[in-house]
Amino acid sequence: GPAMTRAQAVQAIAAGIALVRAQKQSGAQLLATGEMGIGNTTTSSAVASVLLGRPVAEMTGRGAGLSDAGLNRKIDAIERGIARNHPDAADPLGVLAALGGFDIAGLCGVFLGGALERLPIVMDGFIxxxxxxxxxxxxxxxxxxxxxSHVSSEPAAHIVLDALCKKPLITAELHLGEGTGAVASLPLWDMALAVYNGCYSFAEGGITPYTPQC
Structure with a gap:
């Protein structure tokens, strides 16, 4: 049967939103996402395949290091899951309930909570x-x-980033999704803010201001 009911998916999303609210109240200015688990690149590939209308084989990678036979089994399992649940890409909640896990639903709520609470959420890897x-x-x-933050070496990670119109700050072939890439990118955000807030002008540096040459 399905991984969860629609009501459970909504509950998991609500838990993610509540978590962001609590973090905002405790003074957080930015949150980074990550997860740890076994088999969750499988659920993620299934959800991404349906939402993006792409073949399962294209959206499925080796995760923590599957063999060829293991990869084929993973693709087969996802294809059977999709065939059994016939999720509709136009119904993201239904896709999440049928093919996702509570981890993906909770993280989905974290991004929605970030938007509601005006708190930036730094996304990590594929999941x-x-x-x-x-x-x-x-x-x-x-x-x-x-x-x-970064782009995972999972084949579908680039496709998902493109669908979100986001560019990764770090491309380092990381096979990690537990927040490492998100945390590694934080100094880059700090540096960008330092330039934005504290950079001196041409005049202060004694440089002749640039005038466009027509």
Whole structure:
């Protein structure tokens, strides 16, 4: 049967939103997502395949290091899951309930909560990316809260980032999704803010201001 009911999916999303609210109240200015689990690149590939209308084989990678036979079994399992549940790409909540896990649904809520609470959420690897995709499909305005950190070496990670119109800050062939890429990108955000807030002008540096040459 399906991984969860629609009501359970809504509950998991609500838990993610509540978590962001609590973090905002405790003074957080930015949150980074990540997850740890076994088999969750499988659920993510299934959800991404349906939402993006792409073949399962294209959206499925080796996760933590599957053999060829293991990869084929994974693709087969996803194809059977999709065939059994016939999810509708136009119904992201239904896709999440039928093929996702509570981890993806909760993370989806974190991105929605970020948009609601005006708190930037730094997305990590493939699974975070699929959760962000679910959030944006449920509420397109949530896109403003999503910031990409790195691009995972999972084949579908690039496709998901493209669908979100996000560019990764770090391309380092990371096979990690537990928040490492998101945390590694934080100094880059700090540096960008330092330039934005504290950079001196040409005049202060004694440089002749640039005048466009027509």
């Amino acid at each position: 975070s990316g699929v959760a962000a995709l679910c959030a944006v499909r449920l509420c397109p305005a949530a896109e403003k809260a999503v910031f990409a």
